Amino acid sequence: MNIKLTELDHRKGEPLSFQVTLDAVDLKNRHHEIRSLTPVEVEGDAVKLGNLYYVKGDMKADIDFICARCLNPFTQHASIPFSETFALADDPVLEDDEDSDIHPLEGDQIELDTLLQEDFLLAMPTFPLCEEDCKGLCPTCGVNRNDSPCTCSNERIDPRLAGLADLFKDNK
Template sequence: MHFQFRKAASAEGPTKFHESLDVSDLIKGRKDIASVSPLAADLQLYAAGEDMVDVRGTLKAELNVACSRCLTPVSRAVDIDFKERFIHEQEPEQEEDMDDNAIYVVDESVDLVPYLEESFMLNLPFAVVCKDDCKGLCPACGTNLNEHECGCDTTAVDPRLAALKDFFK
């Protein structure tokens, strides 16, 4: 997913991109994510000055993940607002001259894929739950407590105070 910098910077109106990107390689190490749909990118490129291009739009994907409490499969949509500014020049050597919200590029052809992948990875949900009041699994026997109670004694006693448990009996 490339764009020509000079062409986008001199365009009268926005240039539109509607493409999909396979991001399944990015989640290979994640055990909580079973699968992901291709990342749908709906982007618009705007000329923002002489040597500046703003890229704005949305990124959407569908995740199949396991609930972090009870391990039930859950489907979640990921909607990301994408916004980046690209400046066509060398990165300034002085920090005070640098725009912290911009990406400096020197090539005429700019590849958006690394920036889209980074935005996708930063916006993945940290811990997905199937419902807000999910009870999770029993720590003793592993029963899904959303389906039925197991009757296990789950009172946790601090091992440092275990000797005092029978003190008042």
């Protein structure tokens, strides 16, 4: 998806709405936690204000992960906001502020696909969890502790210090 700069120039500050779909296969191949996902539906608008071009919106997809703690598959209904700013490559604003997030525009259009893919992948978890407080699997008996509690004691006490732990217990 490309947006022609002249089109935004002509609109004189009036936002231009756009819709685009990102290919799921390519995104899945670039993030190893993603098991599968629906095509990513992108909705946004672009506008020129002053000398800067702004693009913002939202990406929606259903993404299948495996929980890193309990190993259960789950689906996340993701809604990922994005917001990018562009300036012409020769705009002094790019020199004034070297570590700004403003992207230089080389040609006569804004090329969105690569940026949107990057934004999407950055929003993906490196440690996906089915629930924020997923209890995970018991390291002793292997039961999924979200489904059924087990009676294993998983306090890791160094056997050499076990006597010491008893001592503290008595003193409580």
